[in-house]
Amino acid sequence: MNEESIKFRERFLNKFTSLLSGNKKKLAEKLSKDIGTIAAVALVGNQNNSRMEVEVIAxxxxxxxxxxxxxxxxxxxxAILVGRTPQGNIVHIHPQYRVAKPKRILAEGKQDYWYVDMAIKIYSSIDENTCIGLWGVEYDGHPQHFIETGVIKSHFRDVVIENETEMRPIHITKEGxxxxxxxxxxxxxNYFYRRVRDTEHMSLEDLRNTYWNVFETADFEVIGEGKIKRAVPWESIEISK
Incomplete structure (x- = not known):
């Protein structure tokens, strides 16, 4: 690990940890035993994730x-995390993954977004810059998810999200x-295995022609109250593979 990578990780931990409450610090410490300190702080510190969502994602x-x-x-x-599948493919883990609602379902001039509790992008081993799949999950722990209007909205949302991103979020209930x-x-x-199986024999040219930017969305913008408030720079670094 080079000095730049070490400083980047330290800067992340210092900034995120300083914003955690006492209870969140305890939760991060608990989760760190399974997923490591960096991932635990990233999940607990991410905005809009409930405790149960964080524990399931971890x-x-x-x-x-x-x-x-x-x-x-x-x-x-x-925060966006990077990991690897058991087969060695790079994955990017996006808590509260943002999906823009298409203009066709919005009033003219409006802009709004959905947020999926977590989405994971899997990248090709042939070209690690090419995303070959997007797997998403929603934790349905709130009773509102199961009333009739909540179910109707959720089903419609999932159809539109799949139309826009080729990802259909799976739903996890507390009981399940x-x-x-x-x-x-x-x-x-199984999803990751199938994505790799379907792409591992493709030529680099065919892979890029088929999947280049298929699963990409404008993640690196800051959104609030349905509008783009302001541009806030993300900090990132090329982690040694």
Missing amino acids: AIIKHLKPLDIHSFTVNPNK WSNYPDEYIRHMM
Whole structure:
């Protein structure tokens, strides 16, 4: 690990840890035993994640170790992690992944967004700059998710998100996670396996022609109240592979 990488990690930990409450620091310390300090601080410090969402996400991404920081911004607090699949493919882990609502479903002149609790981008081993898949998950722990209007909105949202990103988020309920957590892990791993299987024999040219920017969205913008408030620079570094 070079000096620049060490300073980058230290800067991230100092900035994010200083913003955590006492309870959040305790949660980060607990999660660090499974996913490491950097990943734990990133998840706990990310805006808009509930404690249960953080715990479920941590239990999922521990299968993608080693985990490291990819990029972050403060105020609002957002961090993207980098890990690897068991097969060695690079993944980028995006808590509160933003998806722009298409103009066709909005009033003229409006702009709004959905946020998926977590999305994971998997990159090709042929070209590690080419994303070949996007897997997303929503933790449905709030009772509002199960009333009729909540279900209708969720189903419609998932269809539009899939139209826009080729990702259809899977939904994890409290009961499902309590009884069958391994099924959700298996779903993620199977998705990654299929994406690699379908692309590993492609030529570099065909891979780039097929997948270049297919799964990319404008993540590096800061959004609030449905509008682009201001541009806040993200800090990122090329981590040694």
